Amino acid sequence: MTKKITLFLQILFLTTLISCNSGNKEATTYFGGKIINPKTNHVILYSMDKVIDTFLLNTENKFIGKVNIVNEGLYYFIHGDENQHIYLEPEDSLMLRLNTWDFDESLVFAGKGAERNNILVDCFLENEKERKFFYKFNKSESNVFKGKVDSLMLIKLDTYNDYVRNHPEETSDFNEILKITLTYPTFARIEKYPMIYAKYSENGSFPDMDTSFYDYRNDIQINKGHLMYYPPYSQYIRNYLYNETYALGHAPMKSEYSSKFTLDLMHTIDKKITSKNSKNAFLKQTVISHFYNKSSCTINYEAFDAFFKLSTNDKDLKLIKNLVSDSKAVVMSEKLPDFKITDYTNAKHSISEIIKYKSAFLFFWSPEFVSENYMASRFKYLSKTYPNIKFIEIKIDGDKNDRIKNLDIKTQFYLDEKSDAHHFLSSKMPRSILIDKNGKVINGFASISSYNLHPFLKKLDKK
Known part of the structure; x- marks a missing residue:
């Protein structure tokens, strides 16, 4: 059952990453590796919900660093929108190799601590x-x-x-x-x-x-x-x-x-x-x-x-209080209050003009809660399934240099700090608002992953 790593891979991999430390007798723990087809320029190591360290990839997409490990136990690392748990002990020299195109299936370990992590x-x-x-x-x-x-x-x-x-x-x-x-x-x-x-x-x-x-x-x-x-x-x-x-x-x-x-x-x-x-x-x-x-x-x-x-x-109490307050700020069967959104040429638009006389699905999102890959996959499916609805993705915390690359840029916007939309987005959590052709709200807090969303979309698509 244990994943087999060839001796050649172990020698090549470890030599290129940690040979320079072979003479160091100090009780040091190392964590490093190589990322093929990286999604970002770094790897983040966590213990529970606490960041232990952030490792930058070099020009060869490799990283390595000393880790302050006092007690053995479970940790996990994040690269892009993927993550995996590892088990570290003091004095380990754990090296990983993975291809983001097949993240978990390609993940292998070498070095001290490899066998337990491979199993x-x-x-x-x-x-x-x-x-x-x-x-x-x-x-x-x-x-x-x-x-x-x-x-x-x-x-x-x-x-x-x-x-x-x-x-x-x-x-x-x-x-x-x-x-x-x-x-x-x-x-x-x-x-x-x-x-x-x-x-x-x-x-x-x-x-x-x-x-x-x-x-x-x-x-x-x-x-x-x-x-x-x-x-x-x-x-x-x-x-x-x-x-x-x-x-x-x-x-x-x-x-x-x-x-x-x-x-x-x-x-x-x-x-x-x-x-x-x-x-x-x-x-x-x-x-x-x-x-x-x-x-x-x-x-x-x-x-x-x-x-x-x-x-x-x-x-958590503050987050949920804001969520309740946000839900009350948009009223069913009434017109959505107007607010400004910004496109990726930095031009501002009134939401009422963008969705005028159209059935619309507004999705407000933050990278803290939603992965871009999931959004791209989900909205491609929804827009194909419900062609009479205008799907618009609006980033709550805006960065004009950070859009979803696999979705049409013409449907993507972000909010600047002064946008009135923040009045009903105080929790910063994802929120979908469905608007009919008359500009009235037919669902004020939908979820893109819920099965219960589809009856609303079917009804909106027919109008």
Whole structure:
């Protein structure tokens, strides 16, 4: 299962990057590598949500730097709009090589610490393959599904035991991470199984399950706050919390969550999660994602009030208060207040003139929350599917030298600091506003990724 790296690659790669440091006996940790087809000129290394260091690429698209690592553990690096986790120990000299055109599949490591990181990447890639494997089994009865899960789990545990047996030098902390990386994605699928089954079943009900279906939970610890940023762990916890909330008696929900479900989920988070940072993160994710999934400026005040009572993160509280205020600033069935936008020749335009007598979709965005690649893909699809709608992308924090290169420049604008649009964009979060030919708002807070957006677009496209 471990990705094989040829001896030639290891020697060539390490020689070109760290040979100059071979005589240094000081206990130093190095992180470096080569990026093929780079998206930006740098790589950023994080621990949790804290930036450890930023490494600039040289003319050969290589980077290397000393890293101040006191404790071993999970870190992650970002290049462009892609990221991947790595496990670092003091005195490692971890070197990576990747091609951004095939980011995860091309990622390989060499140097001290390479083996453990290569197997973590392999686990990630195997997990991606298993999505297709489980697609049909999610529709099976619980005994069939559980049989497949049990067989898969035996394979994963064999992989784990084989690695630990052959790498006695690995620490117990890394072995724990490896076991989580191997097994938690499968546990996450078990937690989500009832919801997916109900989605595809003829009567829309949950499956009948044996009392032993969730026995594995006896060995799960759900309050490892230091793993809240690690996808295999955080995705499992999220699915578990949803499943526990459904167990309170909620019927399966297909398109959007009811106000009562959202409220109960937030109280489940408060009850089950003891880590303050993890609890705040899950509360924030819940209130925002459910609001966006609904794709309407209608506010579920009970859920927002619960968030304000349960969250202890001042930054999150301010963000959500601004989000609520923004939703109230644009009124359904009324004309959108006029404001100025700036094109990429630095010319200013009135939005009312740009969309005059046209059905329009205005998307306000910030690179902090939306990747440019996703936007380009999404808007190409939407504009093709709904040809009678004028799609306009407006960057909230403007930079005339930074547009989306894969979209028509004539539909791209940005806001200067004086634009009146900032009155309803105080949260800086992405926002879609749908306008009919009469200039009236038919949806004041849609999400480009929500399934619930399409009924509004179909209606607007026909007018």
